[in-house]
Amino acid sequence: xSTNQLEMKKKLVFLSGAGMSQESGLKTFREMGGLWESYDIxxxxxxxxxxRNPELVLRFYNERRKQLMQAKPNAxxxxxxxxxKNFDVEVITQNVDNLHERAGSSKVLHxxxxxxxxxxxxxxxxxxxxxxxxxxxxxxxxxxxxLRPHIVWFGEAVPEIPNAIGIVEKADILVxxxxxxxxxxxxxxxxxxxxxxxxxxxxxxxxxxxQENVVYMKEKAGKGMExxxxxxxxxx
Numbered sequence: 001x002s003t004n005q006l007e008m009k010k011k012l013v014f015l016s017g018a019g020m021s022q023e024s025g026l027k028t029f030r031e032m033g034g035l036w037e038s039y040d041i042x043x044x045x046x047x048x049x050x051x052r053n054p055e056l057v058l059r060f061y062n063e064r065r066k067q068l069m070q071a072k073p074n075a076x077x078x079x080x081x082x083x084x085k086n087f088d089v090e091v092i093t094q095n096v097d098n099l100h101e102r103a104g105s106s107k108v109l110h111x112x113x114x115x116x117x118x119x120x121x122x123x124x125x126x127x128x129x130x131x132x133x134x135x136x137x138x139x140x141x142x143x144x145x146x147l148r149p150h151i152v153w154f155g156e157a158v159p160e161i162p163n164a165i166g167i168v169e170k171a172d173i174l175v176x177x178x179x180x181x182x183x184x185x186x187x188x189x190x191x192x193x194x195x196x197x198x199x200x201x202x203x204x205x206x207x208x209x210x211q212e213n214v215v216y217m218k219e220k221a222g223k224g225m226e227x228x229x230x231x232x233x234x235x236x
Contacts, residue, residue: 010235012087013171014080015189017094017179019203020221023074024099026067046154054146058135061149065115065133068097076177076221077103079229086236087173092164092189094179096151109167111160117150161189168192173235175228177202178221198235200228
C-alpha cells in the first residue's frame with residue numbers, strides 16, 4: 001500500500017481490554033475476585049513478589065503462557081484485523097497476550113507488556129521473544145542476569161502511555177472494547193480524543209467512565225464487532 005493510500009484512510013483506533021480475550025478462553029483476575037486460579041495477584045504480579053519469590057512468579061507466568069499457546073483469536077480479534085482493508089487501524093491493548101497479532105493486526109501497542117517476551121533484570125532494553133512457554137530460574141540475558149516476564153507489574157510505571165496518547169490524539173474514530181475503563185492510566189486515554197471524534201464502546205457492562213456523544217454497545221467482543229462493522233460502513 002502506498003503512503004498516499006494510507007493517508008486517505010481514516011485512522012481507526014481500538015483500545016482493548018480483558019473482555020476482548022475472554023471469548024478465547026483467557027480468564028482475568030478481576031472476574032475472580034483478585035485471585036487468578038488460586039493465585040493472589042499480589043504474590044505473583046508485583047515487583048515485591050519477584051524479589052520475594054521469583055520461582056513462584058515464573059511458574060505463574062509459565063502457566064499463563066502455556067494457556068495462551070493453546071488459545072486462538074476469536075471473531076472479535078479477526079474482525080479488527082479485517083478492518084485494515086478499509087481503515088488505518090491501530091490497536092492499543094491492555095492485554096499481554098498476542099491474539100491481536102495472531103489474528104492479523106499489524107499495528108499493536110501493548111500497554112502492560114507481552115507474555116511471549118522476556119527481559120533482562122539489569123537492562124530493561126534487552127527484550128527477547130519466546131517461542132516456548134517455559135521461563136525458568138537460570139535463564140539468563142546476555143549480560144548474565146536472570147530473565148523476568150516482560151510484563152508491567154502492579155506498582156510499576158507504564159512506559160508506553162505517551163505513545164498511546166499520541167495514537168489516540170490522531171484517531172478519526174475510537175473504539176473501546178472489552179474494558180470497563182476502570183484501570184488507570186489506560187482508562188484516561190479516552191480523554192485525549194479530539195473533540196467531535198466518534199467514540200464507540202463495546203462491553204457487556206456499561207463502563208464506569210461515561211461521556212457524551214458515545215455510542216454504547218452492551219455486547220461481548222465478537223457480537224459487538226458485527227454491529228460495529230455495519231456502523232463503520234456508513235463512515236467510510
